[in-house]
Amino acid sequence: MIRVIALREFRSLLSMPSTWFVLAAIQFIFAWFFLARLDAFLEIQPQLAQIANAPGVTASIAAPLFNVIALLLMMLIPMFTMRLIAEERRNQTLALLLSSPLSSAQIVLGKFLGLMMFLALLIVTAPLMLYTLQLGTPLDHGLLWSNVIGLFMLTCCYASLGLYISSLTAQPIIAAIGALAALLGLWLADISSNSAETPWHQFSPLFHFQNFNYGLMDSGDAAYFILFSTVFLLLTMKRLNNNRIYG
Amino acid sequence: MPNATPDITLTARKLKRSFGNQTVIHDVSLQLKRGEVLGLLGHNGAGKSTTMQMLTGCITPDSGTIEVCGIDLVKQPTLAKAHLGYLPETPPLYRELRVNDYLIFAARLRGMSAKDVPEALALTMQRCGLNDKRNQLIGTLSKGYQQRVGIAQAIIHQPAVVILDEPTVGLDPTQIREIRTLIRELGNQHSVILSTHLLGEVESICDRVEIMQQGKLIYGDTSARMQRYGQVSGFTISFRNPPALSILQGVSGVSRIEQVNANQFRILHSAEQNPSAELLTLAAQYDWQLEQLTPLQTRLEDVFVQITDEQNAGVQP
Numbered sequence: 001m002i003r004v005i006a007l008r009e010f011r012s013l014l015s016m017p018s019t020w021f022v023l024a025a026i027q028f029i030f031a032w033f034f035l036a037r038l039d040a041f042l043e044i045q046p047q048l049a050q051i052a053n054a055p056g057v058t059a060s061i062a063a064p065l066f067n068v069i070a071l072l073l074m075m076l077i078p079m080f081t082m083r084l085i086a087e088e089r090r091n092q093t094l095a096l097l098l099s100s101p102l103s104s105a106q107i108v109l110g111k112f113l114g115l116m117m118f119l120a121l122l123i124v125t126a127p128l129m130l131y132t133l134q135l136g137t138p139l140d141h142g143l144l145w146s147n148v149i150g151l152f153m154l155t156c157c158y159a160s161l162g163l164y165i166s167s168l169t170a171q172p173i174i175a176a177i178g179a180l181a182a183l184l185g186l187w188l189a190d191i192s193s194n195s196a197e198t199p200w201h202q203f204s205p206l207f208h209f210q211n212f213n214y215g216l217m218d219s220g221d222a223a224y225f226i227l228f229s230t231v232f233l234l235l236t237m238k239r240l241n242n243n244r245i246y247g
Numbered sequence: 248m249p250n251a252t253p254d255i256t257l258t259a260r261k262l263k264r265s266f267g268n269q270t271v272i273h274d275v276s277l278q279l280k281r282g283e284v285l286g287l288l289g290h291n292g293a294g295k296s297t298t299m300q301m302l303t304g305c306i307t308p309d310s311g312t313i314e315v316c317g318i319d320l321v322k323q324p325t326l327a328k329a330h331l332g333y334l335p336e337t338p339p340l341y342r343e344l345r346v347n348d349y350l351i352f353a354a355r356l357r358g359m360s361a362k363d364v365p366e367a368l369a370l371t372m373q374r375c376g377l378n379d380k381r382n383q384l385i386g387t388l389s390k391g392y393q394q395r396v397g398i399a400q401a402i403i404h405q406p407a408v409v410i411l412d413e414p415t416v417g418l419d420p421t422q423i424r425e426i427r428t429l430i431r432e433l434g435n436q437h438s439v440i441l442s443t444h445l446l447g448e449v450e451s452i453c454d455r456v457e458i459m460q461q462g463k464l465i466y467g468d469t470s471a472r473m474q475r476y477g478q479v480s481g482f483t484i485s486f487r488n489p490p491a492l493s494i495l496q497g498v499s500g501v502s503r504i505e506q507v508n509a510n511q512f513r514i515l516h517s518a519e520q521n522p523s524a525e526l527l528t529l530a531a532q533y534d535w536q537l538e539q540l541t542p543l544q545t546r547l548e549d550v551f552v553q554i555t556d557e558q559n560a561g562v563q564p
Contacts, residue, residue: 100356
């Protein structure tokens with residue numbers, strides 16, 4: 001049942017022209033940044049060759065690229081999550097889901113997985129692009145995959161927060177702005193506090209991505225990502241249940 | 248498997264529901280038998296849609312119980328909802344999907360197994376007249392076809408109870424007739440509840456009527472009996488060369504007379520004495536040139552107004 005909803009969500013996403021437009025635009029930005037980093041790396045390569053233990057090609061191209069993607073996704077994902085429930089409510093298609101023999105959990109997980117299928121497709125283009133470097137040089141697979149896994153978990157966080165905010169309103173635009181504001185707020189709380197010890201850093205998903213970005217897979221960070229996503233998915237299920245009670 | 252469904256398909260007892268401080272549904276109880284079409288009649292804002300949303304589990308009642316095929320809708324929602332098909336006021340259509348894909352999605356969502364879907368799909372397409380639109384995007388269909396797709400999603404899984412909220416709103420007369428025929432057909436195998444504010448709709452397709460006003464059911468009976476309710480005896484008569492009103496008034500048996508226009512009169516008479524025969528003789532005698540004589544038909548509308556007025560006045564019908 002979850003699969004049925006997820007596939008419908010995925011199919012609806014792919015049938016909208018705006019999705020393809022955003023996909024193309026984001027791909028262009030990824031590629032642009034990738035080539036810019038590659039260019040910079042080639043320029044400083046002779047100097048790097050003289051240093052002992054110099055950063056390799058993966059650390060100087062892949063890591064910054066993933067960092068930029070993580071930031072871009074923060075602004076982009078609200079555009080995709082806004083429709084999930086808010087639009088169903090506005091078009092009154094939510095009644096179909098609510099009157100079907102489904103639990104709220106199935107509806108929420110279906111929608112979440114449908115979107116994640118699409119976002120995974122979007123993310124996976126980055127390592128594909130990076131693997132083209134392997135034609136000329138060996139890559140640090142550990143660092144690369146730590147980034148991919150981190151990015152995927154980060155995306156789960158963004159998507160679950162966006163899904164929750166989408167369940168609060170009947171206006172997709174408000175859902176998009178709300179999710180963007182929440183994500184930016186978390187990010188700003190992180191970067192604007194200077195001292196290393198303040199707990200503000202701990203709230204930000206992007207802060208927890210940093211370790212993955214350096215190639216360090218910390219179970220604490222992974223636990224944060226899982227907890228963050230779970231909490232917002234549960235809140236969304238709760239909200240859908242309240243929808244039946246309060247109308 | 249019509250034998251597996253019990254004779255009473257839907258029971259609702261003492262439903263209550265309020266939004267904030269405003270109670271919109273008071274003590275609504277309904278019962279529906281298999282093969283019955285029930286019309287829920289009422290003005291806008293009477294609580295028809297809210298009642299239907301409760302019956303389909305889209306919102307939960309504050310108190311009261313709903314049973315679908317003997318299964319409690321509040322306690323075992325997923326089991327009970329498998330026997331329900333629902334068309335809300337606005338058909339719940341994903342405009343970006345094709346008709347085919349959308350109906351397959353609806354069927355799977357209602358818990359049909361993948362191997363049963365093609366057969367159900369073909370049958371439903373044929374019943375709703377959607378065969379030549381199967382590959383069209385729903386967003387590009389006309390309103391009438393969208394409404395049909397809406398009905399198709401409600402019946403594709405062969406539910407015991409089909410709930411249709413104003414199914415003919417916004418359709419042209421031909422489409423209305425087709426949809427009514429379809430609903431009548433559905434009534435033979437499923438139980439159907441439909442809400443409407445069109446009295447003709449109740450007259451033509453419903454077996455039973457419940458009238459709703461301000462969140463209460465104020466009248467319930469078979470639609471045939473309802474038509475008999477508040478029966479009047481009378482006719483309209485028109486002459487090319489009409490006599491004075493007072494002459495007609497004088498004919499024995501005429502209890503009330505109204506002049507509709509220069510040539511036409513509406514005559515009410517007592518049930519025992521029908522003055523039409525005498526009028527015909529007089530017309531021939533004095534050359535009034537009778538054009539037509541039509542018995543007055545009780546319109547459901549009159550009945551409806553009468554019942555709601557009586558309710559407002561606090562008189563029991």
